[in-house]
Amino acid sequence: MFSFDNSYARLPQSFHRPARPAVARAPRLIRFNRALAAELGLDVEGVSEARLAQVLSGQVIPVGAQPLAQAYAGHQFGHFNPQLGDGRALLLGEVLDREGRRRDIQLKGSGPTAFSRNGDGMAALGPVLREYIVSEAFAALGVPATRALAAVSTGEQVIRETVLPGAVFTRVAASHIRVGTFQFFAAQGDEEAVKTLADHVIDRHYPEARASDNPYLAMLTLVAERQARLIARWLSIGFIHGVMNTDNMAISGETIDFGPCAFLDEYDPRKVFSSIDQRGRYAYANQPGIGQWNIARLAECLLPLIDADEDKALEAANGVLKAFGDVFQAEWLALFAAKLGVAGEGADDRLLVSDFLELMHQGEADFTLTFRALSKVAGGADVVVLTEFFTVPQPGLAEWLTRWRVRIDDGRPPFERQAAMEAVNPALIPRNHRIEEAIAAAVYNDFSFFHRLVDALAAPYAEDPDTADLRLAPKPEERVTRTFCGT
Numbered sequence: 001m002f003s004f005d006n007s008y009a010r011l012p013q014s015f016h017r018p019a020r021p022a023v024a025r026a027p028r029l030i031r032f033n034r035a036l037a038a039e040l041g042l043d044v045e046g047v048s049e050a051r052l053a054q055v056l057s058g059q060v061i062p063v064g065a066q067p068l069a070q071a072y073a074g075h076q077f078g079h080f081n082p083q084l085g086d087g088r089a090l091l092l093g094e095v096l097d098r099e100g101r102r103r104d105i106q107l108k109g110s111g112p113t114a115f116s117r118n119g120d121g122m123a124a125l126g127p128v129l130r131e132y133i134v135s136e137a138f139a140a141l142g143v144p145a146t147r148a149l150a151a152v153s154t155g156e157q158v159i160r161e162t163v164l165p166g167a168v169f170t171r172v173a174a175s176h177i178r179v180g181t182f183q184f185f186a187a188q189g190d191e192e193a194v195k196t197l198a199d200h201v202i203d204r205h206y207p208e209a210r211a212s213d214n215p216y217l218a219m220l221t222l223v224a225e226r227q228a229r230l231i232a233r234w235l236s237i238g239f240i241h242g243v244m245n246t247d248n249m250a251i252s253g254e255t256i257d258f259g260p261c262a263f264l265d266e267y268d269p270r271k272v273f274s275s276i277d278q279r280g281r282y283a284y285a286n287q288p289g290i291g292q293w294n295i296a297r298l299a300e301c302l303l304p305l306i307d308a309d310e311d312k313a314l315e316a317a318n319g320v321l322k323a324f325g326d327v328f329q330a331e332w333l334a335l336f337a338a339k340l341g342v343a344g345e346g347a348d349d350r351l352l353v354s355d356f357l358e359l360m361h362q363g364e365a366d367f368t369l370t371f372r373a374l375s376k377v378a379g380g381a382d383v384v385v386l387t388e389f390f391t392v393p394q395p396g397l398a399e400w401l402t403r404w405r406v407r408i409d410d411g412r413p414p415f416e417r418q419a420a421m422e423a424v425n426p427a428l429i430p431r432n433h434r435i436e437e438a439i440a441a442a443v444y445n446d447f448s449f450f451h452r453l454v455d456a457l458a459a460p461y462a463e464d465p466d467t468a469d470l471r472l473a474p475k476p477e478e479r480v481t482r483t484f485c486g487t
Ligand code: AMP
Pocket: 084, 085, 086, 087, 088, 089, 115, 116, 117, 118, 119, 120, 121, 122, 123, 243, 245, 247, 248, 257, 259, 485, 487
């Protein structure tokens, strides 16, 4: 089924531990992503669903797989934990996809490993479905993220606050190397391993860094830039990761570990959903600052590789942190200007964006629907299609609209401008309440809404009448105010 080529397994023993999947008595395929399987070049022609369920729950180890748990450390809510690692996941192996890109195939929720500590290594159905839904929504939105190959129910029970059905999620990533992977070795003072890991990362993700006279500094710069762009993308779709610990930040620049993640309903920069984020460390608007903080932790690990002279290494690393800020600011402005339909660069664009966001904040306006409605206004629709989303009417909106109209007037026909705006302002996102609805039904063995939601999210920029209900903001009684890791 897979043509594995396992480069991570070839790294020294300290990087990983062998892992064995747990027994699942009644594995059943919930969903298999055939389009992704084709992209990965998997040979699934004629393979039965039962067989897929066996393989994708770890009951049958495919030929060439070398199941292993990866070692990593990480700062969790600012506190360093020197030993985390894959406690409920294992890397089956790596494949080279149709375009020759190396991709990890990982089973998540497949039982305990050497790194499980007190955990059971299992995943409950809910978090598996959430990760499936959001991963595939991100793919359709064009935001870099790990992908969902499959979800399988195991027939096993998982004990959390209540007894829940167990499941295994098959995740595909450019790699699962995290900031915390570097920290694992750096904390032990194992400079040799840090170098080995850095070389692996350069070969795998940033080959262009080799051409630099300081490849490790170049790698750090590229990681920082990709992360800065990623977080700008998150903000542009109202995404709150919820648990941006350094072990949940991928070196590849993909969004990873969708635990208590959520999307904004009404715009509020201080919004937090995660039940474990009591101080709002990972609030919506804190994400760029936290991303930079995490990159600083990565930089610390790399200092000895960057320059033997510590002062010089520090100076170079500080330059990277500044670059992170610059890249984020530029990307954020470009994305939000595009959301407003603004072409080119104007001196007051940043203010135009932030004033609109402030009106949305005061007006408790739904983030997604408001930008979508603004696109329609740009196309000539009456402003009521916009103002209806302002729960608290904003007298300042009229003046803002006047400024905006002047700024966007570049001779383009309105329908063109609307189309350009609608191509960057999704109509459909994975609404928190819809994710919960899909999970709630699935726990009772009804996967129809889960499938409908995943199917609909494949076209986030369209306004298909059949999915109109999925685009609505939650009614007061449907609102999700808290999300949980569910580990
Ligand atoms: P995460 O919530 O994905 O950021 O996980 C943080 C750490 O806890 C990682 O090392 C996980 O492998 C570990 N972990 C989370 N849930 C479990 C579980 N059910 N069993 C074992 N380890 C877990």
